[in-house]
Amino acid sequence: MIVCEKEDVFGGPTAWSSGWTWIPRNPPAKRAGIVEDADAPHTYLKNELGAHYDAAKADALIEHGPRMVEFFERHTALCFIDGNRIPDFHTTQGAATGGRSVCAMPFDGRELGALIGKLRPPLEEMTIKGMAIASGQDLAHFLNATRNARSAWHVTKRFAAFAWHALRHGRSMHLVNGNALVARLLKSAADRGVQLKTGAKAVALIRDGKRVSGARVEIDGVMYTIEARRGVVLACGGYPHDPKRQAQTFAYTPHWSAAPKTNTGDGTGMGEAVGARFDGTLEAAAAWAPVSLVPEAGGTSRLRI
Numbered sequence: 061m062i063v064c065e066k067e068d069v070f071g072g073p074t075a076w077s078s079g080w081t082w083i084p085r086n087p088p089a090k091r092a093g094i095v096e097d098a099d100a101p102h103t104y105l106k107n108e109l110g111a112h113y114d115a116a117k118a119d120a121l122i123e124h125g126p127r128m129v130e131f132f133e134r135h136t137a138l139c140f141i142d143g144n145r146i147p148d149f150h151t152t153q154g155a156a157t158g159g160r161s162v163c164a165m166p167f168d169g170r171e172l173g174a175l176i177g178k179l180r181p182p183l184e185e186m187t188i189k190g191m192a193i194a195s196g197q198d199l200a201h202f203l204n205a206t207r208n209a210r211s212a213w214h215v216t217k218r219f220a221a222f223a224w225h226a227l228r229h230g231r232s233m234h235l236v237n238g239n240a241l242v243a244r245l246l247k248s249a250a251d252r253g254v255q256l257k258t259g260a261k262a263v264a265l266i267r268d269g270k271r272v273s274g275a276r277v278e279i280d281g282v283m284y285t286i287e288a289r290r291g292v293v294l295a296c297g298g299y300p301h302d303p304k305r306q307a308q309t310f311a312y313t314p315h316w317s318a319a320p321k322t323n324t325g326d327g328t329g330m331g332e333a334v335g336a337r338f339d340g341t342l343e344a345a346a347a348w349a350p351v352s353l354v355p356e357a358g359g360t361s362r363l364r365i
């Protein structure tokens with residue numbers, strides 16, 4: 061098995077993200093005694109999505125999401141912190157006050173060995189000089205550090221560890237949020253002997269009759285053909301920096317994304333080239349993480365998350 065990443069680091073926007081995934085009826089919630097049947101999350105989605113609600117897609121998420129979490133917990137280095145105290149965004153019918161999200165558990169980057177150099181560092185704006193703060197309990201301690209002795213002690217220990225890691229390894233090794241998610245996936249893949257290639261840009265899919273049988277990949281300026289025995293998974297991250305497709309999806313307003321500029325929608329183009337159909341409607345939109353464009357002195361603007 062081989063994973064090809066066109067940049068010189070793995071992770072894309074996932075490594076920048078907060079890493080929270082909305083999965084009702086997830087195993088960590090069940091273990092804490094939060095048990096609900098599928099009707100409530102369906103009702104919530106119906107209320108939130110209105111005309112965009114698609115029963116089959118909602119079913120797939122609500123039925124298979126918990127099984128996906130269970131699979132990762134059982135077979136990989138990925139384990140989760142619960143969102144049992146994180147409520148749904150809105151208080152419409154079917155909303156819950158917690159238990160519907162999970163996030164990767166913080167990870168010690170030293171476990172990656174040399175592979176840590178291939179992990180995209182967290183987004184600067186979401187760190188204190190390179191030290192990322194995990195959502196949930198960690199963040200709560202930082203917010204209460206001047207009011208609560210336990211929180212002050214927690215924050216002191218975090219700064220001390222960060223200083224040591226920066227001195228010893230040139231970066232924080234206490235990985236959190238999306239950075240921990242990618243690190244745990246990298247560790248799992250490496251443990252299983254998956255070949256992990258950076259600087260490897262997929263440029264085309266190879267079609268053999270009705271089947272996609274491989275891909276053409278450019279590595280260090282040389283073109284390789286990779287034949288797949290079992291299958292090819294496109295995971296190129298939607299089209300946040302493909303202006304043409306963006307304009308199709310968000311015709312009513314300009315759209316900016318915090319994703320790295322190199323997420324140019326390659327997967328969508330490769331799929332189309334072998335006969336797939338591009339669906340640019342909002343229901344299918346893959347233009348992740350809208351942000352605000354904040355005017356700055358001097359007439360320039362800067363993206364803010």
Ligand SMILES: Cc1cc2nc3c(=O)[nH]c(=O)nc-3n(C[C@H](O)[C@H](O)[C@H](O)COP(=O)(O)OP(=O)(O)OC[C@H]3O[C@@H](n4cnc5c(N)ncnc54)[C@H](O)[C@@H]3O)c2cc1C
Binds near residue numbers: 077078079318325327
């Ligand atoms: C600051 C921030 C916070 C966020 N917080 C959350 C959150 O809490 N919860 C949530 O659900 N979502 C969140 N998001 C959105 C979420 O991160 C993205 O939707 C998600 O990470 C997209 O993941 P993906 O698997 O599609 O791949 P991506 O993470 O987009 O990765 C795609 C990878 O494919 C590579 N690639 C592209 N083209 C090629 C090619 N031709 N050949 C080889 N490699 C290629 C890219 O370089 C990239 O590394 C956040 C986003 C940001 C920026």
